Amino acid sequence: MSFNHGWGSWYNNNPNPNSQSWRPYANNQGGGPMRQHPMHPHQQTGNGWLDVLSNPYFSRNIQARNHMANYERNRMHHFNQPQPSVPQRPILKGPQPQMNDFVRQTLINNAHVPGLRTGLQMRHAMKQRAQAREQIPEKRVQAIPLIVNCHIFSEKIELRWQRPTARKDIKYIIIYEHIKTKKMTTIEEPSTSIHRDFQVTAGEVYKFDVNCVAEDNGFLIASWSREIRAEFSYSEQKRLLQKCYQFVKRGMNGDPLMHEFCVLYRCKPKVYWDEIHHYCNDVMQKYIKDDNGQPGNLINGKINGLFFSARLNPDLTLPQCSPFGNVQMIIDAFLILNPDIHNFYFADFYCNKSIHYVTIVICVIDSETDKYCREKLVKLNPLSNPFVRLIPPTDRYGKWRFYINYTLWVEVYYTEDMQLDKGQFSAIMATGAGTSKIGGLPNNKRCPLCNLYPPGEKKMITVEEASRELADTDSTMATILREDKQIDSEVADTLLYLIDRVEECCLSAEELTEKLDKNLMEAVEEMNKAVTRNKTSVLASIAKNLNDFVTGFNKRRDALIQKEFIKWCKARDYKFDGLEITCPPGNCGNGIYATKAFRTGRPIIALPEHDMINSALVVDLPFYRKKLAKINEKLKPMEILTMFFSFEDFEQSAWSPYLKVLPKEFDTPAFKGIDYDVNTLPLSIRKYWIDQKKEISDISEKLRRLFPELTHNKILWAWHVVNTRCIFVENEEHDNVDNSDGDTIAVIPFVDMLNHDPEKYQGVAMHEKRNGRYIVQAKRQIMEGEQVFVCYGAHDNARLLVEYGFTLPHNLGAKVLIPQEVLLTLAKIAGIQVTREHEMVLEEVSLPGHLYATDEGPSWSLRTNVRVMLLEHWQMANGRWKKIIYSHDPIDEEVDKQIDEKLEIMLKELRNGVIEKTKKMPKEVQWMWEEQVKVCDVAVASFEKPTTPSEEKTES
Numbered sequence: 004m005s006f007n008h009g010w011g012s013w014y015n016n017n018p019n020p021n022s023q024s025w026r027p028y029a030n031n032q033g034g035g036p037m038r039q040h041p042m043h044p045h046q047q048t049g050n051g052w053l054d055v056l057s058n059p060y061f062s063r064n065i066q067a068r069n070h071m072a073n074y075e076r077n078r079m080h081h082f083n084q085p086q087p088s089v090p091q092r093p094i095l096k097g098p099q100p101q102m103n104d105f106v107r108q109t110l111i112n113n114a115h116v117p118g119l120r121t122g123l124q125m126r127h128a129m130k131q132r133a134q135a136r137e138q139i140p141e142k143r144v145q146a147i148p149l150i151v152n153c154h155i156f157s158e159k160i161e162l163r164w165q166r167p168t169a170r171k172d173i174k175y176i177i178i179y180e181h182i183k184t185k186k187m188t189t190i191e192e193p194s195t196s197i198h199r200d201f202q203v204t205a206g207e208v209y210k211f212d213v214n215c216v217a218e219d220n221g222f223l224i225a226s227w228s229r230e231i232r233a234e235f236s237y238s239e240q241k242r243l244l245q246k247c248y249q250f251v252k253r254g255m256n257g258d259p260l261m262h263e264f265c266v267l268y269r270c271k272p273k274v275y276w277d278e279i280h281h282y283c284n285d286v287m288q289k290y291i292k293d294d295n296g297q298p299g300n301l302i303n304g305k306i307n308g309l310f311f312s313a314r315l316n317p318d319l320t321l322p323q324c325s326p327f328g329n330v331q332m333i334i335d336a337f338l339i340l341n342p343d344i345h346n347f348y349f350a351d352f353y354c355n356k357s358i359h360y361v362t363i364v365i366c367v368i369d370s371e372t373d374k375y376c377r378e379k380l381v382k383l384n385p386l387s388n389p390f391v392r393l394i395p396p397t398d399r400y401g402k403w404r405f406y407i408n409y410t411l412w413v414e415v416y417y418t419e420d421m422q423l424d425k426g427q428f429s430a431i432m433a434t435g436a437g438t439s440k441i442g443g444l445p446n447n448k449r450c451p452l453c454n455l456y457p458p459g460e461k462k463m464i465t466v467e468e469a470s471r472e473l474a475d476t477d478s479t480m481a482t483i484l485r486e487d488k489q490i491d492s493e494v495a496d497t498l499l500y501l502i503d504r505v506e507e508c509c510l511s512a513e514e515l516t517e518k519l520d521k522n523l524m525e526a527v528e529e530m531n532k533a534v535t536r537n538k539t540s541v542l543a544s545i546a547k548n549l550n551d552f553v554t555g556f557n558k559r560r561d562a563l564i565q566k567e568f569i570k571w572c573k574a575r576d577y578k579f580d581g582l583e584i585t586c587p588p589g590n591c592g593n594g595i596y597a598t599k600a601f602r603t604g605r606p607i608i609a610l611p612e613h614d615m616i617n618s619a620l621v622v623d624l625p626f627y628r629k630k631l632a633k634i635n636e637k638l639k640p641m642e643i644l645t646m647f648f649s650f651e652d653f654e655q656s657a658w659s660p661y662l663k664v665l666p667k668e669f670d671t672p673a674f675k676g677i678d679y680d681v682n683t684l685p686l687s688i689r690k691y692w693i694d695q696k697k698e699i700s701d702i703s704e705k706l707r708r709l710f711p712e713l714t715h716n717k718i719l720w721a722w723h724v725v726n727t728r729c730i731f732v733e734n735e736e737h738d739n740v741d742n743s744d745g746d747t748i749a750v751i752p753f754v755d756m757l758n759h760d761p762e763k764y765q766g767v768a769m770h771e772k773r774n775g776r777y778i779v780q781a782k783r784q785i786m787e788g789e790q791v792f793v794c795y796g797a798h799d800n801a802r803l804l805v806e807y808g809f810t811l812p813h814n815l816g817a818k819v820l821i822p823q824e825v826l827l828t829l830a831k832i833a834g835i836q837v838t839r840e841h842e843m844v845l846e847e848v849s850l851p852g853h854l855y856a857t858d859e860g861p862s863w864s865l866r867t868n869v870r871v872m873l874l875e876h877w878q879m880a881n882g883r884w885k886k887i888i889y890s891h892d893p894i895d896e897e898v899d900k901q902i903d904e905k906l907e908i909m910l911k912e913l914r915n916g917v918i919e920k921t922k923k924m925p926k927e928v929q930w931m932w933e934e935q936v937k938v939c940d941v942a943v944a945s946f947e948k949p950t951t952p953s954e955e956k957t958e959s
């Protein structure tokens with residue numbers, strides 16, 4: 004970077020030796036530049052600041068007063084003459100001086116200090132408004148509030164509302180008024196409509212009234228009203244910044260062209276300073292930002308501040324003339340730009356004719372203005388932005404260095420009051436009228452360099468702009484883009500659209516709706532497909548950046564939704580101190596983590612029993628009671644809960660914060676529309692798969708028949724919510740529930756955030772009826788930082804996938820089901836003579852034939868089944884087998900050995916059979932079979948005699 008050239012010349016060679024500097028408003032009357040240049044600490048006297056130090060208004064410095072008099076040529080002259088009403092120099096921050104009516108009126112009409120002017124005008128306006136309010140009796144309308152979300156852009160306002168009622172005989176009447184012209188437009192929207200866009204003019208204010216009325220008699224059902232200023236959305240603001248980045252010229256090495264400075268200055272007519280001195284206790288008060296710049300910017304009329312400049316002449320001297328006035332206040336740059344206490348924001352980029360301006364807002368950290376800017380404007384890094392850049396001191400006693408871009412005009416808008424004694428004053432030449440236009444100049448709306456929508460141009464950002472935006476977060480991107488400009492236009496459009504969507508999504512919590520999320524994700528998917536079709540490094544890089552952005556955004560959104568959910572739980576008296584919801588690594592949604600240790604037996608979650616969502620709760624809710632009364636049919640618990648989750652509205656429901664934390668989709672085959680061929684599935688999952696398919700299709704058909712407004716997809720989602728989250732609870736019988744198959748399910752918010760781990764689980768859940776609560780207890784000690792698990796059951800991976808949509812890498816629940824016909828076949832292969840009598844006993848014993856991954860050898864029930872098949876005729880006659888099978892006596896050694904021998908043959912045969920099957924199975928289910936092979940391997944291995952160390956030695 005070339006920052007330093009010629010800086011010293013300003014100190015050494017003041018181009019205007021006649022110009023004067025002084026500190027007329029200073030309390031301490033000290034002199035000299037506020038900040039000495041680190042390289043030239045003692046060279047400040049050359050510009051004459053030490054010569055004229057005192058206040059001209061108290062006649063202590065004749066020279067200065069004469070000097071100022073030369074510039075006196077304004078209509079406020081009389082304020083500068085000693086008058087009876089002029090107060091003595093007031094004590095700082097003392098009471099405001101009294102003004103007579105004449106003075107006040109003159110000030111209102113002519114004041115040069117906008118703070119003074121706007122203050123008085125505002126008070127006047129407020130008085131008028133209060134009077135008007137008193138005159139108009141408040142109109143009370145009996146209507147419920149309509150919920151409307153507004154999406155505000157500089158040239159478009161989008162309104163989206165939620166239907167206030169399920170009634171169809173309604174319509175919406177939208178009245179919007181352009182406040183300035185009073186032009187009113189009325190439009191009607193049908194009952195099906197839920198949004199409407201309005202083309203507007205940037206910076207203008209519109210009043211919108213959205214009324215939902217009954218179609219026949221016009222009765223007002225719900226209403227909403229708001230005044231909206233058409234202003235930049237956050238994404239537009241960022242695009243403007245990108246335009247500004249593009250405008251900034253850069254040197255050979257890519258760095259922006261900047262020069263060093265150490266003071267900021269503000270030029271105003273002398274009367275301006277006089278008024279502050281006489282009427283404002285020497286405090287230059289910040290005042291409301293005028294209408295200069297882009298009409299849609301987010302600071303005009305919104306924040307208060309004072310403009311300063313740092314721009315120097317080409318020879319790096321301070322300017323000696325200004326269109327804004329004949330007195331220049333000069334202050335130490337560190338006072339305004341100290342990055343330890345200030346935040347920097349980009350606020351505007353515009354031109355009036357040819358000069359381009361960028362407005363940088365400087366706020367004291369955490370001030371009210373800072374909070375506003377943080378929300379609305381784009382924050383800049385003081386150390387790396389190309390407009391006002393700071394370089395930290397190199398050692399402990401060093402000073403900050405300041406650089407300003409000289410390829411455009413940087414306006415520094417400081418949002419605090421400033422005392423005059425902080426500065427030094429210099430007389431300069433006023434060019435033009437000596438003052439800026441009151442209210443501000445209109446910007447040039449035709450300039451394509453600084454307008455987002457110059458006339459005649461498409462309202463689409465360019466690829467370069469998009470790439471710039473991304474380059475902001477990934478500096479390598481810009482380099483890649485410069486190299487490769489061959490970008491397919493369709494792909495570019497997709498990317499640009501996505502950038503817009505992503506930026507818009509960042510606006511506010513209001514936008515975090517399910518719908519927008521879905522749109523966004525669809526857009527991302529579209530983008531990823533488009534990028535795959537056009538494999539260029541540029542696109543891949545842009546796509547990666549956007550994907551990262553979307554992921555980050557989603558994370559922020561999830562955190563927000565979670566916060567609301569926690570608030571909701573606490574308000575309902577859920578107790579879960581020492582726990583937090585976090586997203587564990589991997590793809591398993593949320594989980595619950597301990598933020599402190601819990602001892603064994605401690606309840607870690609407790610909630611009132613009436614908060615369990617079970618069939619009784621649902622059928623007693625007025626909405627569902629009415630619905631069920633109409634259909635005159637009792638539903639089963641699973642059907643009732645599915646109906647509940649199908650109907651509840653994400654925004655309106657009393658469970659809204661809970662509904663929002665529920666997964667939007669599930670990874671189960673049923674949800675993904677995968678239809679396995681039953682014959683390709685291992686036996687352990689076959690029945691469950693058939694039953695599940697039937698249940699989903701039956702419930703879906705039934706609910707759609709009873710409630711035609713429900714769709715299959717909605718029911719499918721709701722069924723999954725219930726099926727993956729419900730817990731066993733013994734519910735009381737309820738007259739309006741069909742409990743012919745029992746009623747043992749409930750969905751329990753928060754508790755249903757616990758994930759499954761059959762090995763590590765520390766949480767056991769139970770309904771404590773006597774205490775009227777549902778709790779989760781620590782069954783063993785839980786350490787701080789651990790995820791808290793429960794056990795959903797000893798399920799193998801096929802079952803976990805089909806029922807819950809996940810699998811475990813080392814699942815001890817893996818098992819092989821050996822039904823009776825398979826058992827008989829295997830027994831025959833092993834040489835067992837199985838008679839009809841054996842089969843009948845087997846049926847009566849009815850022990851399950853399972854092999855488990857955890858078993859050290861075949862289970863007791865499998866061994867017993869084999870034992871039954873080895874019984875002789877006489878042992879089975881007259882029920883004698885019962886005594887043998889259920890006896891506590893140890894099994895005869897001979898028999899035991901025989902069982903082992905037979906089982907070994909049977910299981911080896913089983914393993915071979917499973918391996919053969921695995922080979923023939925379609926790819927998507929092969930893993931299920933492989934898991935079965937592993938279980939067989941474990942069982943077979945248990946028969947192999949362990950080799951002793953001596954045998955090992957001999958073999959080797």
Ligand SMILES: C[S@@+](CC[C@H](N)C(=O)[O-])C[C@H]1O[C@@H](n2cnc3c(N)ncnc32)[C@H](O)[C@@H]1O
Binds near residue numbers: 757809
């Ligand atoms: C009762 S919910 C548990 C909370 C859930 N993770 C969430 O985000 O809301 C059950 C669901 O959690 C996920 N899940 C539970 N345990 C898991 C595990 N060990 N690994 C992966 N996903 C798991 C599955 O998606 C399952 O359908």
